[in-house]
Amino acid sequence: MTQDDILATLTQTLRDLLGDDEIVLAMDTLREDVPNWDSFNYINFIVATEAEFGIKFRIADVESFPDVGAVVRAIERLRAR
Amino acid sequence: MLFNSYAFIFGFLPLTLAGFWVLGHRRRDWALLWLTAASLVFYAWWRPINVLLIAPSILINYALSLALRRTGEDSPALARALLIGGIVFNLCFLGYFKYLTFLQGTANDLFDAGFTLTHLILPLGISFITFQKIAFLVDVHAGRVKEFTFRNYALFVLFFPQLVAGPIVHYREMMPQFAVAPCRFSAENAAIGVSLFFMGLFKKLVLADPLSRLVAPLYAQAAAGTPLTLTDAWIAALGFTLQIYFDFSGYSDMALGLARFFGIKLPVNFNSPLKSSSIIDFWLRWHVSLTRFLTAYLYNPLTLNLTRRRVAQGKPLFGGRNTTLSAFVWLLAMPTLLTMLISGIWHGAGYAYILWGLLHGLLLVVNHGWRVLRPRIFLDAKSYNRAMKPVGFVLTFLSVVFAMAMFRAPTAGSAVTIWQGMIGMFGATLPEAILNRIGPAGPWLTALGFTPAWTSGSFLMEATLRIAALLAIALCLPNTLEMLARFEPAIGVKPAKQPERLVRLLTWEPTSAWALTLAVVTLAGVLSLGELSEFLYWQF
Numbered sequence: 001m002t003q004d005d006i007l008a009t010l011t012q013t014l015r016d017l018l019g020d021d022e023i024v025l026a027m028d029t030l031r032e033d034v035p036n037w038d039s040f041n042y043i044n045f046i047v048a049t050e051a052e053f054g055i056k057f058r059i060a061d062v063e064s065f066p067d068v069g070a071v072v073r074a075i076e077r078l079r080a081r
Numbered sequence: 082m083l084f085n086s087y088a089f090i091f092g093f094l095p096l097t098l099a100g101f102w103v104l105g106h107r108r109r110d111w112a113l114l115w116l117t118a119a120s121l122v123f124y125a126w127w128r129p130i131n132v133l134l135i136a137p138s139i140l141i142n143y144a145l146s147l148a149l150r151r152t153g154e155d156s157p158a159l160a161r162a163l164l165i166g167g168i169v170f171n172l173c174f175l176g177y178f179k180y181l182t183f184l185q186g187t188a189n190d191l192f193d194a195g196f197t198l199t200h201l202i203l204p205l206g207i208s209f210i211t212f213q214k215i216a217f218l219v220d221v222h223a224g225r226v227k228e229f230t231f232r233n234y235a236l237f238v239l240f241f242p243q244l245v246a247g248p249i250v251h252y253r254e255m256m257p258q259f260a261v262a263p264c265r266f267s268a269e270n271a272a273i274g275v276s277l278f279f280m281g282l283f284k285k286l287v288l289a290d291p292l293s294r295l296v297a298p299l300y301a302q303a304a305a306g307t308p309l310t311l312t313d314a315w316i317a318a319l320g321f322t323l324q325i326y327f328d329f330s331g332y333s334d335m336a337l338g339l340a341r342f343f344g345i346k347l348p349v350n351f352n353s354p355l356k357s358s359s360i361i362d363f364w365l366r367w368h369v370s371l372t373r374f375l376t377a378y379l380y381n382p383l384t385l386n387l388t389r390r391r392v393a394q395g396k397p398l399f400g401g402r403n404t405t406l407s408a409f410v411w412l413l414a415m416p417t418l419l420t421m422l423i424s425g426i427w428h429g430a431g432y433a434y435i436l437w438g439l440l441h442g443l444l445l446v447v448n449h450g451w452r453v454l455r456p457r458i459f460l461d462a463k464s465y466n467r468a469m470k471p472v473g474f475v476l477t478f479l480s481v482v483f484a485m486a487m488f489r490a491p492t493a494g495s496a497v498t499i500w501q502g503m504i505g506m507f508g509a510t511l512p513e514a515i516l517n518r519i520g521p522a523g524p525w526l527t528a529l530g531f532t533p534a535w536t537s538g539s540f541l542m543e544a545t546l547r548i549a550a551l552l553a554i555a556l557c558l559p560n561t562l563e564m565l566a567r568f569e570p571a572i573g574v575k576p577a578k579q580p581e582r583l584v585r586l587l588t589w590e591p592t593s594a595w596a597l598t599l600a601v602v603t604l605a606g607v608l609s610l611g612e613l614s615e616f617l618y619w620q621f
Contacts, residue, residue, distance in 0.1 A: 040384075040399055040412075040413070043381070043384050043385055043388050044388060044398045044399070046385070047385070047388045047389050047392050047398075048392070050389070050392075051392055058223065059223075059381070059382045059385060060219070060220075060222070060223025060224070060225060061223075062381070062385060063223075063377055063381060064223075064225065
């Protein structure tokens with residue numbers, strides 16, 4: 001799975017969650033860039049992503065993902081194990 | 082040693098700074114060692130035996146951190162055990178000093194346990210230091226902190242500007258600053274430091290402390306079971322709200338200023354909380370570093386785990402329009418109440434603190450609940466926000482003031498007495514001299530139910546004037562962070578893109594007008610020194 005594939009999956013997850021089909025995630029997207037992506041929906045997004053990829057992030061990582069790219073890289077790392 | 086004492090301002094601070102700058106010209110690490118040693122003296126000043134308590138705790142925490150770093154990713158189970166062990170050790174350390182007496186008392190009340198109460202003297206700043214150490218262990222475990230030495234760790238824990246009452250800082254925001262600090266005299270840092278420190282001293286001694294004298298007898302009266310009339314009850318609640326506001330605001334400014342002398346910036350801790358238009362907003366402005374700690378190390382991990390569990394069970398999640406009641410209760414209300422309950426317990430051992438925490442938890446839950454419901458009732462978010470902002474402000478203000486009575490009252494019961502007084506259950510009186518001198522308002526107030534009292538009007542006059550003046554300052558004037566925004570007074574503070582007129586007018590500048598103003602502020606502060614008056618947050 002390439003980074004683009006992961007990004008596409010994440011975009012779909014967040015679209016479903018926020019009910020907004022205009023959302024397009026890129027590696028440098030910040031949470032502030034997406035309307036209504038508040039801290040609650042962030043947690044929901046993280047958990048939905050975990051279910052989607054069958055992985056489990058570390059709590060400390062969840063706290064400190066600076067942008068969507070960091071989430072993508074963490075997914076790659078966890079899937080490689 | 083109190084920030085507001087002669088010994089600190091005219092002895093400890095000049096000596097520490099002189100040593101720091103002189104040594105800094107030779108070798109930076111000597112200057113930093115000097116600063117660590119000075120901080121230890123600062124801590125020991127009040128009760129030297131405290132050093133014997135804090136030193137072993139530092140050593141044990143450092144050893145644990147080393148072990149954690151070594152175990153790292155090789156053995157997650159062992160690392161986890163070390164982390165949990167460390168957290169439990171720190172909580173027990175805090176619990177022994179802070180809660181033992183309370184637990185014994187509660188056991189006696191409930192089960193007639195017959196414990197003899199152990200009266201321990203709380204080591205200074207133990208609650209703040211404990212949280213900071215826990216945060217460090219978690220950060221090492223998470224790999225957010227990789228490089229650390231004993232010298233750096235000791236400086237991080239002991240750095241005296243934030244040692245006793247915060248802000249609660251992170252290793253990763255402090256040590257990079259110490260690593261590059263020039264440790265030499267800088268005119269800019271000294272000017273900003275002096276300004277922040279003495280504005281803080283002024284807030285504490287000239288604005289906050291006189292209120293303490295006004296409200297203390299009222300709380301004593303409530304504790305003795307004597308009802309408070311309408312005006313007295315409101316003076317008690319409003320007066321204490323403003324007292325703790327300026328006390329903590331002053332402390333936070335002084336901490337920022339002191340750190341700045343050494344070229345260090347601390348995080349924002351206090352940002353005009355009474356201007357908030359919601360309780361959520363309030364907690365993002367009052368004791369910011371505590372909210373940040375509780376959110377990152379308690380609330381978020383809790384919600385993450387609860388959310389995972391619900392996903393595994395296939396139940397609906399919290400968020401947006403489709404939020405169900407059970408998702409709201411389990412994913413928002415529960416973790417919020419628990420976090421604020423722990424915040425209450427952290428502030429002190431006593432039922433009133435516990436109730437205060439729960440009360441704020443409940444207010445936050447209502448606030449979040451309304452955020453979920455509001456879009457279903459009011460579709461146009463923009464016009465809603467415009468119209469409702471003032472209502473939000475008034476509701477938030479009243480909630481904070483009512484809750485503060487619980488925070489201050491010696492017992493939960495006496496806080497209820499004050500609340501009853503505030504809603505007029507014990508009648509409303511005005512001194513006869515005032516009632517007769519306010520023209521047509523007199524008969525109007527009498528018709529509303531005010532009765533004349535044969536007491537002096539001077540207490541009411543002084544209290545009203547002080548409260549009105551301080552409210553005006555808290556609500557209308559820009560705060561020190563805004564005034565000094567150009568010089569980044571706290572980590573991450575930047576000037577607003579389009580500052581309001583008043584902010585532009587009161588922006589700090591190295592001009593003679595500002596020099597004169599600050600000289601007056603400093604003089605007023607220094608002349609009020611003398612009476613021993615602790616910061617309210619030093620007791621936590």
